[in-house]
Amino acid sequence: MSKMGNRTNAIKVIARRDIKSTVNGLGIYVVASLAFLVAMLFVRSNLKGVTENGLMVMANPLNYPFFIAVIIGATYLALTSTMSVSRERDQGTLEVLFYGPIDSVAYVLAKFLEQLVTFLGLVIVYMVIFFVISILTNFGMDGSFLAMAGLSVLLAAAIVAFGLLLSTLCRSARTSVILLLVLLILFLAVDVVAGILNSMSAKDMSVTLVYIRVAVDMVNRGLQWISPFGYLNRGMLAIGLGSASLILGSIGASLLYTIVLLALAIRFLERRGVRK
Amino acid sequence: MLERQPYAHFYPDGFYAGVSEILVGDAAEKKFQEYRDAIEGYWQAVNDYRQAYAEYEQRMAEILEEVSQTGKTYTEDELPKPPEQPSPPIWYVTEATEAFIVNLPVGEYVIRTIDDQGRAVDGTEKKLKVFDKRRTGVGYQIIPESKWTRPVQSDDASQILYLEGTRTMYLKAFRESEYNQHDYLKMTSLEQPLAGAGATSAYMWVHETEVPNDTKVQILQGGKVVMEAEYKPYYVKQTPGYALGYEIVEFDPEADEFAGRRPSFEAVKLELEPGTYEIRAVDSSGRVLEGSVRDIRSVNVVPMWQLYVLSLLPLLVGLVVVVRRRRTRVVKSVTA
Secondary structure, three states: OOHHHHHHHHHHHHHHHHHHHHHHOOHHHHHHHHHHHHHHHHHHHHHHHHHHHOEEEEOOOOHHHHHHHHHHHHHHHHHHHHHHHHHHHHOOHHHHHHHOOOOHHHHHHHHHHHHHHHHHHHHHHHHHHHHHHHHHHOOOOOHHHHHHHHHHHHHHHHHHHHHHHHHHHOOOHHHHHHHHHHHHHHHHHHHHHHHHHHHOOHHHOOHHHHHHHHHHHHHHHHHOOOOHHHHHHHHHHHHHHOOHHHHHHHHHHHHHHHHHHHHHHHHHHHHHOOOO | OOOEEEEEEEEOOOHHHOOOEEEEOHHHHHHHHHHHHHHHHHHHHHHHHHHHHHHHHHHHHHHHHHHHHHOOOOOOOOOOOOOOOOOOOOOEEOOOEEEEOOOOOOEEEEEOOEOOOOOEOOOOOEEEEEOOOOEEEEEEEEEEHHHOOOOEEEOOOOOEEEEOOOEEEEEEEEEEEEEEHHHHHHHHOOOOOOOOOOOOOOEEEEEEEEOOOOOEEEEEEOOEEEEEEEEEEEEEEEOOOOOOOEEEEEOOOOOHHHOOOOOOEEEEEEEEOOOEEEEEEEOOOOOEOOOOOEEEEEOOOOOHHHHHHHHOHHHHHHHHHHHHHHHHHHHHHHHO
């Protein structure tokens, strides 16, 4: 068998083993339920807004709850992949694997593929449940929801690749997990705060708020190419504007971002070695 | 190289209506003169009215005296009619002044003033950014009957109007454009150094002009037009006994109860039963205005426990998987 064939086979074997392990564990189900419970709080808030005011204008009331559910799911998968790489290194499993026909490329890609396939399954469950919510509440589910579901796969791919990169960079599992959580919360916080400030009327803003807005805008612009959420925003904006070139550009940029992170993860794994 | 030209702002619907046109050259001076003539004509009409009103009052006093002395009665037709009060011109024109009129394509430029020798005048060099709208459309101002002082806006065609139960609302449609918030606020509030700061990546819809009054709003259900509503004037009547404290009624200029009053607003009235609808604005020729289509949906008020139970479904599936897995393991170990 050629080197490529061996590698493909190794990727399939590791990914299948890990997917089986994830599906048979309780973690992914707990996270899916938790994601839905948090998302339901936002659905409830939207529903309450309409019933209290009698009339409310909203763009896509299910998109944001779905986005929250995606973030929780993708972060969980990134955390598990980060922990599994660190754990396998600490327990010596990684070293044993590398004595066989497995190299850094096969290992990182297998871990990535496993999480991506799991996320695809999760997104399908999300879509089914959100479809039921849409029927129950009559909240609209338009093309932008499907587009968001599609883009969420790219977002999850980027977050998982980001987690894998951190796991190959950091010395301990604890450091990589903390770093991943801190960075994701930072990226998300900047994204959410920038969104809130941008939606506020700039005419009546206090001077303090204007300076905060300037600072957040600068940070946000800096993070746009580092944060996985920046890529999702670009994709959503492109879909909103209906521009095919922008949509393709944002998908291309997101894929390139993921490929670069995976390439860096492979490079760092090779440099650090597989021994603890 | 630009030379100074006379210009004036022309406000066809009045200074506070927001819509204005720029008149250049002779047209500016001609229009301003026309405005001055109209104002002078108005004051002349006011003088004539005062004189006519004084004569009317005197004649009425004479009639009253005659009635009290002789007891002779007058029919309504025999009584003199009061003179009609003249209305001032609504439109407004600023005085023509001279300025450099810049009309450039989108881009970033540097402008400066030069003297008659062709040398740049110190301190006159400024940056000039010409920007364009990103999108155009039709925005709606939606006045709910229950909160008429708190209208809601629907600027983007992707926005859906959600309702609870049967609702009555009044719609006003506007032509609108979407601009970069930073650029637009810098342009409109140039005197404020912080205007638009930090908003380089934000966009905002700006309502430009209200659509003409002959525009109609069509309500569609299942792709078919089920109702067509037109602009009408409405009056908000204070009613102490009424639960809302007011009542919105159609304004009839001929009716005695509205004598000397003006309509509170002009809008399209929609009364919608629970359901899913689509609305769109159409012009006098029946053409749908681009970007005017919106969805309207009535929400179903579901008990929250149903949504929370739905959230726990994955956990239930997970428990089944784990229990089955454990049972399989036990069976395998017993078999071994």
